[in-house]
Amino acid sequence: MKEFKGRVVTPGTCTAKAVVTREGFNTLASLQKALQFGDKKATCNDQNNRDIYGEELAGNALVLPQTIGSTTGGMVLYCACAMKRQPACMLFTNHIDSLAAAGAILADVWLDDITMPVIDNLGDEFLNYVKTGMTVKVKEDGVVVVE
Amino acid sequence: MILTEKQQQMLDGKQGETLAKVMKTLVMYGEAFGAEKMIEVTSEHNHLVTSFGLKMITPVYELMDKLIESGAISKQTFSVDPRPLDKNVPANFLQNLIFNKFMYSKQDFYEGQLNKLGLMDKDAFTCTCYMDEVGNKPQKGDILSWAESSAVVYANSVLGARCNRNSGIMDIMGSIAGCVPYFGLLTDEGRKASWVVKIETTKKPEAQLLGSAIGMKVMEDVPYVIGLDKWIGEELTDEACTYLKDFGAATASNGAVGLYHIDNLTPEAKEQGESLILENAKEYVITDEELERVKNNYPVIWKDKNAKPKLCFMGCPHMSLQQLKDWTDRVEEALKKYSNKKVVIPTVFTAAPKVLEEFNKTEYAERLKKTGVITSYICPLMYMNNPLCAKMPVITSSNKLRTYTTARYYTDDEILLQITKGGN
Numbered sequence: 001m002k003e004f005k006g007r008v009v010t011p012g013t014c015t016a017k018a019v020v021t022r023e024g025f026n027t028l029a030s031l032q033k034a035l036q037f038g039d040k041k042a043t044c045n046d047q048n049n050r051d052i053y054g055e056e057l058a059g060n061a062l063v064l065p066q067t068i069g070s071t072t073g074g075m076v077l078y079c080a081c082a083m084k085r086q087p088a089c090m091l092f093t094n095h096i097d098s099l100a101a102a103g104a105i106l107a108d109v110w111l112d113d114i115t116m117p118v119i120d121n122l123g124d125e126f127l128n129y130v131k132t133g134m135t136v137k138v139k140e141d142g143v144v145v146v147e
Numbered sequence: 148m149i150l151t152e153k154q155q156q157m158l159d160g161k162q163g164e165t166l167a168k169v170m171k172t173l174v175m176y177g178e179a180f181g182a183e184k185m186i187e188v189t190s191e192h193n194h195l196v197t198s199f200g201l202k203m204i205t206p207v208y209e210l211m212d213k214l215i216e217s218g219a220i221s222k223q224t225f226s227v228d229p230r231p232l233d234k235n236v237p238a239n240f241l242q243n244l245i246f247n248k249f250m251y252s253k254q255d256f257y258e259g260q261l262n263k264l265g266l267m268d269k270d271a272f273t274c275t276c277y278m279d280e281v282g283n284k285p286q287k288g289d290i291l292s293w294a295e296s297s298a299v300v301y302a303n304s305v306l307g308a309r310c311n312r313n314s315g316i317m318d319i320m321g322s323i324a325g326c327v328p329y330f331g332l333l334t335d336e337g338r339k340a341s342w343v344v345k346i347e348t349t350k351k352p353e354a355q356l357l358g359s360a361i362g363m364k365v366m367e368d369v370p371y372v373i374g375l376d377k378w379i380g381e382e383l384t385d386e387a388c389t390y391l392k393d394f395g396a397a398t399a400s401n402g403a404v405g406l407y408h409i410d411n412l413t414p415e416a417k418e419q420g421e422s423l424i425l426e427n428a429k430e431y432v433i434t435d436e437e438l439e440r441v442k443n444n445y446p447v448i449w450k451d452k453n454a455k456p457k458l459c460f461m462g463c464p465h466m467s468l469q470q471l472k473d474w475t476d477r478v479e480e481a482l483k484k485y486s487n488k489k490v491v492i493p494t495v496f497t498a499a500p501k502v503l504e505e506f507n508k509t510e511y512a513e514r515l516k517k518t519g520v521i522t523s524y525i526c527p528l529m530y531m532n533n534p535l536c537a538k539m540p541v542i543t544s545s546n547k548l549r550t551y552t553t554a555r556y557y558t559d560d561e562i563l564l565q566i567t568k569g570g571n
Contacts, residue, residue: 009179024366024403029551032532035203036250047448048550068366068403070551071196071294074314075207082206097367097403098331101179102314109172110210 001147004126008142009096010108012117015137016061016088018130018146019044021051024068027076027099030057035079042085052132061136062087065127067100077103081114089138092120093127119144148177149184154326165217169320176317177328185326186333189290190308192267192283193221193322194276196294196315198228199529200254207316208253211260214323221322224267226276226283228295229465229497230254231529235521237458237493242535250533264319272524273499275392275465277301280501287414290333292321296405297396297464297547303406305383305391307414309333312367312405332405338415339369339425340408345432346374352438353558354390355546358397360441364431367403371424376411385469387412393545396464400547448553454540459490459566460527460554462497463545471498471506471522475515481567482518489519491569492542500524520566528552 029046033039034057042058058080067073077100080086086107090100096118104118117138130136130146137145150158158174160167173185197207214220231251238246258266267283274295276283285291287307293299294313302308311331313321321327331337342365346352352375361370379387391409398404408416408423415423461474474496482488496515498506503522506512515522527543530536531552541554542565549556557565 026550032551033534036201036532037534047446047553066367066403069296069400071296071299071312071318072315075197075204075316078316079204079206082209083203096179098176098180098312098317099314099403101176102317105172105175105179106210106314106316109168109175110213111206 001145002129004122004144004146006091006119006122006142006144009101009118009120010104010116011140012089012115013138013140014061014088014117015135016059018063018132018134018136019052019055019057019060020063020130020132021049022065022127023049023051024066025049025062025064026069027067027073027103028070031076031080035076035083035085040085042080055132057087058085059088061089061091063091063127063130065094066092066097071099073099074102074106078106081107081116082111086114086116089117089119091122091136091144093122093124094120096120148174148182148328154185157324163217165213165219169219169323172317172320173324173326173328177330180328180330182328182330184329186290186329187326188223188292188321190285191223193223193225193318194283194293194295194298195225195227195318198272198526199231200251200257202250202252208257208260210316211264215260215263219323221265221319222325223322224265225322226267226271226273226281227261228272228274229524229526230272231526233523233525235523236495236525236530242533245533245535270500273465274298274526275467275499277306278467278499278502280468280505281499290327292318292327294318296399300395300399300405300407301392303332304395304408304413305388312403338406338423340371340423341368341425341428342370343424343428343430344370344372345430346372346377347432348435348438350435351378352433354393355397355544356438356442356558357433358394359401359546360433360438361431362398362400362402362404363441365402365404367405369406369408370404371408371410371416371421373410375409379412381411383412385467389467389470392464392467397546400550445549445556447555449540449555456492456542456565457539458541459492459494459562460497460541460543460545460548461494461562463527463543463548465502466496466498468502468505471496471502471515472509472511475511477563478518478520478567479514481563485568487567490566492566494520494566496520496522497525497527498522
């Protein structure tokens with residue numbers, strides 16, 4: 001078990017299984033097919049991301065350096081939240097990027113019953129340590145415990 | 148964050164609950180990036196990324212309804228990304244059924260919402276809103292609240308405007324409030340380059356391939372590119388701008404680049420030169436071999452990798468008027484060379500409705516039509532999202548289209564060969 005401390009972008013707590021991408025997470029490429037065709041597990045459909053292609057994203061702790069790609073990204077993330085197919089939390093090793101921030105903040109402000117804690121600045125050590133399948137616990141103050 | 152009295156009143160709900168949420172969204176967005184203040188949006192028009200009436204984005208329509216019903220309408224008019232449907236583009240009965248009944252069944256409804264929110268005009272659907280024919284070209288130094296990654300990177304880099312890589316929905320929030328949080332690419336410091344990219348190729352690098360390589364390497368950082376002026380010149384001619392349009396779209400979609408500087412060419416690089424480069428900037432050298440490596444690394448996800456292409460898309464982002472003319476010449480010459488009268492693969496060239504309108508006034512339009520190439524204002528990406536289209540072997544020279552869909556990437560020369568001669 002190891003603890004890491006990051007910065008809280010949107011608050012909340014959760015415990016979930018980690019799904020880890022070491023490459024940038026392309027939100028549109030990853031989620032659009034799943035949302036469009038009713039995949040409740042939100043299976044990652046980004047052919048270019050060998051780390052998480054085919055992995056279930058809904059309800060899991062998405063560990064990523066940052067998001068990349070189309071500026072529909074935040075809107076797609078907002079829709080995933082509204083449709084309750086969002087990751088349990090998003091854990092950024094780098095500073096959050098503008099598209100992911102937009103999606104998380106829009107969901108936080110405009111949706112009433114959605115919680116998706118978002119923590120950033122968790123650092124490279126966190127990314128090196130956590131592996132897909134490990135259990136992570138997110139605390140209110142931005143502490144992430146990897147079990 | 149320090150707000151003006153007017154901004155604080157908006158946040159406090161003095162102008163209604165919806166506008167308070169709009170301002171709260173912008174404040175939280177700014178706080179995530181350490182912004183200490185808001186800055187006024189100064190461009191004449193806005194540009195939105197969400198153009199498609201996709202059934203799945205019901206939450207967006209609900210949010211737009213809230214804005215409309217509460218009168219939270221921007222003072223700016225806006226252009227928006229391309230429409231997802233066009234009858235000119237080949238599609239069979241089942242594909243059309245999925246397009247019209249399952250995917251884009253909310254298109255008319257959503258366009259109604261866009262009209263209420265301030266759409267510039269009925270033809271303002273394109274990802275290249277900055278084309279002269281379209282009329283949404285910001286001035287140098289303008290502050291924007293745009294989204295659409297390819298338009299943002301073009302506006303920042305080629306036009307010298309200032310815009311962060313805003314997301315869909317966030318784009319309209321800044322426009323409604325009339326201000327955006329001051330951080331990132333809006334600031335002088337945020338526009339400095341943390342990468343130096345040296346072009347050491349033996350020939351002009353393919354725009355879409357070079358952009359892809361740089362995007363994947365630098366991700367969201369700002370690259371300062373040295374040596375490209377040797378191949379595309381030191382003036383922002385039509386040809387150079389077209390190159391940078393395609394190059395930039397690839398940097399933005401294959402990575403997350405919002406601004407690049409081209410030594411001796413783009414406005415800030417011309418003014419400030421290498422003083423734009425941060426200390427300890429990282430270096431990336433582009434050689435012929437590196438571009439070949441990047442290209443060979445693209446996954447091909449066609450079920451049958453040797454399938455004969457059934458469709459070719461050119462124009463993601465939308466083609467310029469000059470590009471349409473140049474490609475007319477190239478297709479004609481190649482068809483003549485290979486003794487064909489029409490293209491051997493159904494081929495669609497996409498451009499903004501107003502660019503197509505101008506193109507159709509020229510003699511090139513009839514000549515292109517004779518080659519069998521179809522012109523359209525469609526968004527190829529939205530077409531390829533149809534699962535039945537995604538199963539088709541589609542080829543493209545767009546690295547953006549390759550990234551988001553099953554379309555297979557080829558260089559411009561390879562595409563020309565395929566559509567005029569045939570073969571994989």
